[in-house]
Amino acid sequence: MLPLRGLGAFLLILWTFLALPAFGVDRLSLIGWGLVAATLFVCAARPAIVERARTALLAIPPRTFLVAAAVVAALVSYLLVSGPMRDRPISIDATVYLLQARALSHGHLGMPIPEPRQLFGGRFLFEGPDGHLYGVFPPGFPLFLAPFVALGAPLLVGPVLAAALVFAQGLLGRAVEGRVGFATRFAILLSLPSFARAVETADLLSHAFVAVLGTVAIALAIEARTRPTTARLLLLGAAVGWALIARLLDGVVIAVLVAVVLRGRVLLPILTILPFLTFLAFAQKAATGSFTVPTQTLYFARSDFPATCHRLGFGVDVGCAVEHGDERNAFGPDGYTATDALRIVRERASALGGDLFGFAPVALLAFARAVRRGERRDVLLASAVVAFTLAYGLFYYGNAPIFGARHLFPVAALFWLLAARAVEEPLHPRLLGLPLAVLVAAAFAATPRWLWSGRQVYGAAGARVDVRSVIEKNQLQRGLIVTDDELSWIAAFDPYRDGPERIVVRFDRSGLKDLRRAHPGLPVHNVLEGDVLQTAQLPVPPPGLLLELERAWPSFVRPSGVGTRVVNTKGCCKVESSGERALFVFAAKPGDSFAIPFTTPRAEKLSLRVDGLVAPDYGTWSISVDGRALPPWEGYAADVAARKGEAVTVDLAAGLHTLTFRCTGKRAESRGYLGAFDALVGTP
Numbered sequence: 001m002l003p004l005r006g007l008g009a010f011l012l013i014l015w016t017f018l019a020l021p022a023f024g025v026d027r028l029s030l031i032g033w034g035l036v037a038a039t040l041f042v043c044a045a046r047p048a049i050v051e052r053a054r055t056a057l058l059a060i061p062p063r064t065f066l067v068a069a070a071v072v073a074a075l076v077s078y079l080l081v082s083g084p085m086r087d088r089p090i091s092i093d094a095t096v097y098l099l100q101a102r103a104l105s106h107g108h109l110g111m112p113i114p115e116p117r118q119l120f121g122g123r124f125l126f127e128g129p130d131g132h133l134y135g136v137f138p139p140g141f142p143l144f145l146a147p148f149v150a151l152g153a154p155l156l157v158g159p160v161l162a163a164a165l166v167f168a169q170g171l172l173g174r175a176v177e178g179r180v181g182f183a184t185r186f187a188i189l190l191s192l193p194s195f196a197r198a199v200e201t202a203d204l205l206s207h208a209f210v211a212v213l214g215t216v217a218i219a220l221a222i223e224a225r226t227r228p229t230t231a232r233l234l235l236l237g238a239a240v241g242w243a244l245i246a247r248l249l250d251g252v253v254i255a256v257l258v259a260v261v262l263r264g265r266v267l268l269p270i271l272t273i274l275p276f277l278t279f280l281a282f283a284q285k286a287a288t289g290s291f292t293v294p295t296q297t298l299y300f301a302r303s304d305f306p307a308t309c310h311r312l313g314f315g316v317d318v319g320c321a322v323e324h325g326d327e328r329n330a331f332g333p334d335g336y337t338a339t340d341a342l343r344i345v346r347e348r349a350s351a352l353g354g355d356l357f358g359f360a361p362v363a364l365l366a367f368a369r370a371v372r373r374g375e376r377r378d379v380l381l382a383s384a385v386v387a388f389t390l391a392y393g394l395f396y397y398g399n400a401p402i403f404g405a406r407h408l409f410p411v412a413a414l415f416w417l418l419a420a421r422a423v424e425e426p427l428h429p430r431l432l433g434l435p436l437a438v439l440v441a442a443a444f445a446a447t448p449r450w451l452w453s454g455r456q457v458y459g460a461a462g463a464r465v466d467v468r469s470v471i472e473k474n475q476l477q478r479g480l481i482v483t484d485d486e487l488s489w490i491a492a493f494d495p496y497r498d499g500p501e502r503i504v505v506r507f508d509r510s511g512l513k514d515l516r517r518a519h520p521g522l523p524v525h526n527v528l529e530g531d532v533l534q535t536a537q538l539p540v541p542p543p544g545l546l547l548e549l550e551r552a553w554p555s556f557v558r559p560s561g562v563g564t565r566v567v568n569t570k571g572c573c574k575v576e577s578s579g580e581r582a583l584f585v586f587a588a589k590p591g592d593s594f595a596i597p598f599t600t601p602r603a604e605k606l607s608l609r610v611d612g613l614v615a616p617d618y619g620t621w622s623i624s625v626d627g628r629a630l631p632p633w634e635g636y637a638a639d640v641a642a643r644k645g646e647a648v649t650v651d652l653a654a655g656l657h658t659l660t661f662r663c664t665g666k667r668a669e670s671r672g673y674l675g676a677f678d679a680l681v682g683t684p
Contacts, residue, residue, distance in 0.1 A: 004379045008370030011382045015367055018349035018389065022360035032359040032445050036437040043433020050432045054182065057189075062170070062180035069188045070166040074159035076192065080202045081155050084457040088464045088491070089155070091403075093137070094204035095490040096124045098154055100135035101145035106496040109286045110134045114495055114503050116514045118547060118598045121555025122490050122506065126287075126299045127597075133493075133555065134287040136299040138280065140246025141206035158202035161209060165191075165201070168215035169413045175222040176377045176417060186435055187420035191412070193446040195453050196355035199402065200409050206246050207409040213243040214254045215413040218384065221261040222377065228265050237269030241276030245283075248294065249312065250410050253391045257384050303554030305563025305587050312394040314338065319396050321587075322565045327396055341393035348398070349389055351405035356412055357419065358445030362438055366418035369425075378421060381414045402456045462529075467492035467504060470527050479523040479535070480515060482507045488527075510548050510579040510679075513541040518601035545606055545652070545682030547659070549583040552596040557583075561592035562663070567676060573640045575613060578679045582613055585661070585675040590619075592673075593662040598680070603654045606682030609647040612675065615640045619666040619673035625650060625680075626657050633661075633677075636670040642678070652682065 023029075043050050060068075081087060089095050103111050110132030113120050117127070124136040135142070148154045166188055173184025191197055200208040217239035224232050240258055244251030255273075259266055281291040288298040300310035300320055309320035309328070316335030319328030331340050353363030366385065370378040388411045399405055423435045465488045467481060478501040483489050489506040498504060501522065505515060516524070520540040527533060550566045557564050567584040569577040585594065610623055610633060618635025623645075631646035659680055663673050 003374075004376060005371055005374030008367060008372075008374060008379050008382060011379075011386050012364070012367035012371055014386060015349065016364060018346050019353055019360070019363060020350070021346060022350035022353050022363075028445065028448065029359070029361070032361075032441045035441045035444055036359075039437035039440050040431065040433050043436060047432055050436060053436060057185050058182060060185075065185055066167060066170045066180065066188075069192065070163035072192055073162040073166050073197070076198050077158040077162035077201045080198045080454075080457070081158050084454045084461060085155075085202060086458075086461040086464070087155060088461060088466050089204050089487070090457060090460040090464065091203055091205070091400075092123055092487055092490075093206075095487045096135045097137060097142055097145060097204050097206065098149065098491050099125070099133075099493055100137060100139065100142035101149045101154065102494050103496075104139070104142050104146035105150040108132070108496070109139070109283050111493065112495045114500070114505075116518055116599045116601060118552050118556060118596070119505055119508065119512065119515055120493075121552060122486050123303075123554060124299065125490070125555045126295075126302055127556055128287045129289040130286065132286075134295060136295050137206070138245050138248060138295065139283040140242055140244070140276070140280075141209050143245075143279075144209060144242075145204065154204065155202070157204060161201040161212060162197065164212045165197070165208060165215070165413065168212045168219070169416065172215050172219040172222075172413055173417055175219040176381070176421070183417060183420040183424045186423070186439075187413075187416040190357065190420060190439060190442060191416045193358060193443045194356055194412075195446060195449045196404050196406070196409060197412065199453065199457065200406060203403075205403070205406065207406045210243050210247045210250045210254075211410040211412055213239045213246070214250065214410045217243065217254055217258050218261070218381075218414070221258045222380075224262060224265065230268060233265065233268035234272045237272030238276070240269060241273035244273065245276045245280040247410075249391065249395060250388075253388050254410070257387065261380065299554070302557060302559060303564075305559075307559075314341070321563055324397050327398060331396075336396045338393075340396065344396065344398050345389060345393045348392065348405040348408055351399050352389075352408045352415075354445070354449065355404040355409070356415055357438075358442040358449060359438075362419055362442060363415065365422040365438070366415050368422040369418070378418065381418050385411045385414055385418070402453055402460065464488050464491075465527050465529060465531050467527050468494075470531050470533055471502070471504075473531075474525075474533055476502065476525055478502050479525045480505060480512065480519065481525045481527065482512065483527045508548055508551055508579055509581070510546060511541070513544075513546045514601070517541055517543070543604060543684045545600060545604070545608070545680065546578070547596075547598050547680035548579045548581075549596060549659075549677045549679055550579070550581045552598070553583055556597055558595040558597075560594065561587075561589065562594055563587040564594060569613065569642070569676075569678070573613065573615075575640060575642050577613070577642055578611065578681075582676045582678040585677070588619060588663045588673040588675065590663050590665050590673065593660060595658050595660045597656060597658050599656050600652055600654055603652065604682070604684060605649065605651050606684060607647045608650045608652070608680065608682045609645040610677060611642070611644050611679050611681055612677040613640060614643045615674070615676070617670060617672035617674050619670060619675060620664050621675055622662045622664050624660045625652075627660075632664065633675070634667070635675050636667045638669075644681075647683075650682075 113133050128134045148157050220236040240255050243254050285291045287295045301307040304320040304322045306317040308317045318336035353360035370382045392407050481504045484507045492504050523537045525535050563586045569575045614637035621633040623630040
């Protein structure tokens with residue numbers, strides 16, 4: 001027992017160091033401490049209050065309590081979905097998960113791409129080797145989401161996960177306590193006011209899904225130590241396997257924790273882990289062309305810089321210059337180091353206490369019982385919380401304000417139960433009211449968090465439009481259905497369902513000329529803010545080609561040694577360009593290149609040219625289409641300006657082509673090898 005108490009003390013000290021920034025003194029924390037003190041005083045003066053509350057809580061039959069709590073949790077998640085979220089996903093992650101789930105609901109791993117394909121790219125999406133569009137995320141959560149999509153109710157997942165988490169908490173409490181006793185019930189009550197719990201379930205994010213799987217897996221592992229039944233071990237393996245293919249790092253940490261608890265009884269769990277890993281391997285093969293290359297690895301190698309920027313671990317190549325530019329800049333010239341990891345871990349740990357308990361100091365209670373009693377199960381759960389937190393030091397990206405420390409949410413149920421067990425047996429009779437004091441402080445502190453975060457969610461939802469709802473409401477059977485919001489387009493994209501006559505696409509500020517050339521008979525339906533529909537039968541553009549090069553980013557660009565991103569030419573340089581945007585190429589040197597596949601609807605003899613920007617630090621680039629050279633691009637100029645390239649006549653066949661740029665050097669006056677390319681323009 002003494003070594004376990006020592007380990008508990010070490011974990012308490014370590015967590016205090018990690019979460020110390022959350023324990024500052026401000027008006028909210030002073031009020032929180034005041035509420036704790038006042039509640040303790042009242043309970044000490046009237047101990048009958050505590051006894052009655054405890055008796056009432058324990059008098060409820062376990063099953064009734066869990067069902068009632070699950071209903072409340074589901075209702076809270078539903079109110080967030082139908083209220084501030086306005087019945088639509090609010091984050092880029094959620095919309096991509098939705099797209100991946102839509103593909104699975106049709107029995108496929110990727111989405112077919114309408115022609116011309118260069119208009120159908122987006123963030124966190126990339127073209128696979130089979131020409132289909134794939135999402136960046138592992139397939140585990142989309143696999144769970146797919147049946148809800150098939151039923152036409154994807155956002156029902158939020159309330160379902162919220163309820164499932166309550167039952168997972170009950171299972172964990174039974175494994176630790178031997179019953180659904182006071183600590184389990186109090187842990188569930190403590191969790192219900194948490195805004196993090198509501199938003200993590202509501203917005204189609206995988207963190208809450210893994211929280212359910214991880215909690216179930218650890219609970220079953222604890223029970224399997226004394227009752228290792230075949231059914232329990234197989235179910236345990238399925239939970240671990242599904243967690244692995246939903247969030248790879250989370251799943252690995254959960255698998256290690258479970259293996260430690262099981263002490264070698266891993267053969268049966270492996271049998272049910274293997275089918276999930278097989279599914280992951282085939283999903284990766286379809287998306288990346290390799291059984292072993294993760295989708296995120298390929299996506300960030302194409303879309304960001306350096307090519308390995310999204311990998312786990314340390315080094316100057318860690319941290320993505322485009323997706324997470326601020327984080328990468330904060331690392332300095334030595335790259336992502338252990339010092340940076342410690343800073344980000346402390347940021348997450350500091351946020352987690354407020355996320356889960358409202359009043360951050362309550363988080364310290366989670367380690368109190370492990371120190372005081374040294375019971376193996378408390379020390380195990382506390383170790384799991386700390387191990388999970390430290391493991392995420394291998395991943396450099398920090399916290400999003402709305403979602404808080406979402407990367408650590410999978411250990412939420414463990415944290416809540418540890419805190420509940422700590423207040424179950426106070427150190428002194430005058431502290432008998434500690435559970436009630438903690439609950440009062442947590443509920444109070446959750447209120448401003450709900451108000452602030454609720455406003456943030458409402459604002460984010462205001463930028464979304466529900467394209468599919470507009471299609472159904474207006475019975476749109478054919479047409480180009482256009483939205484200006486990328487996330488709304490991703491959430492609505494479904495070529496399997498729409499077919500060739502109804503095409504959902506994102507507006508590209510150049511009039512979608514190539515798409516209208518390819519589909520001249522289709523009307524254009526604009527879905528505007530507030531789900532307002534505008535319909536127009538626009539004239540077909542004259543023959544030709546207008547390939548907006550920035551539309552190829554990130555889904556279709558094939559970089560070799562360079563970084564690419566979209567730049568607003570008005571915002572950055574006060575320069576007019578086609579579509580107001582251009583493809584900016586950075587980190588280039590002689591010999592580096594990038595390629596853009598594109599399709600043309602019909603064969604034409606065109607006068608082709610590339611338009612772009614020139615500047616004092618731009619280089620010289622060669623350009624070719626299907627290996628045929630176009631005039632080279634000279635990017636140097638004394639001032640930033642737009643420039644039209646020299647044209648050359650090309651017989652362009654209908655179908656797939658490849659536009660290739662290669663850095664060949666720079667003029668002596670130029671300060672660099674950068675480039676900014678606007679459009680490939682073809683006129684008859």
